[in-house]
Amino acid sequence: MPAHAAEPLSPAKGTVLLTISGNIEQTNAPGRAEFDRDMLEALGRKSFKTTFVMSGKTHLFEGVSLRAVLERIGSKGTVIRASALNDYEIDIPWDDLKYDPLIAMSADGEVLKLRDKGPLWIVYPRDDHSALRDDIHDSRWVWQLNRLRIVRP
Ligand SMILES: Nc1nc2c(c(=O)[nH]1)N[C@H]1C(S)=C(S)[C@@H](COP(=O)(O)O)O[C@H]1N2
Ligand SMILES: [Mo]
Numbered sequence: 001m002p003a004h005a006a007e008p009l010s011p012a013k014g015t016v017l018l019t020i021s022g023n024i025e026q027t028n029a030p031g032r033a034e035f036d037r038d039m040l041e042a043l044g045r046k047s048f049k050t051t052f053v054m055s056g057k058t059h060l061f062e063g064v065s066l067r068a069v070l071e072r073i074g075s076k077g078t079v080i081r082a083s084a085l086n087d088y089e090i091d092i093p094w095d096d097l098k099y100d101p102l103i104a105m106s107a108d109g110e111v112l113k114l115r116d117k118g119p120l121w122i123v124y125p126r127d128d129h130s131a132l133r134d135d136i137h138d139s140r141w142v143w144q145l146n147r148l149r150i151v152r153p
Pocket of ligand 2: 135138139
């Protein structure tokens with residue numbers, strides 16, 4: 001995480017895809033940071049190919065680094081509580097950022113729609129690290145992600 005303070009965040013102009021609350025430095029709405037698609041894309045594109053355990057198929061996932069999003073708002077914590085549109089919720093340990101998981105916005109060149117686990121889907125580089133190939137890490141592939149809460153001790 002950067003030592004310097006993150007720059008102020010402008011309010012979202014488009015549909016808010018991701019809301020982050022908890023231990024964050026920058027907000028653009030009361031107590032929270034809201035991101036639309038353009039704001040997420042402006043943080044830089046990242047992509048990798050990896051296998052989704054449910055289908056057993058390898059896809060090229062593209063999106064933004066979860067770490068880059070958290071850095072942008074000067075966030076620090078021990079746990080990232082990730083929630084989805086269907087109210088699925090799981091705790092991601094801060095330490096997982098070392099794997100640089102992606103907030104994917106497209107797969108194989110197609111923008112992720114709600115019906116294909118979008119618009120935002122947390123994806124890990126599963127094929128690159130044997131430690132990621134277990135049920136615990138598979139459960140952190142939160143699809144239809146819409147909220148993050150940064151928790152610290
Ligand atoms: N939004 C959302 N994401 C989710 C889930 C879910 O139910 N809803 N299930 C998780 C679990 S437990 C696993 S193992 C993987 C694979 O999905 P599965 O529930 O179909 O096995 O996605 C994870 N992401
Ligand atoms: Mo699971």
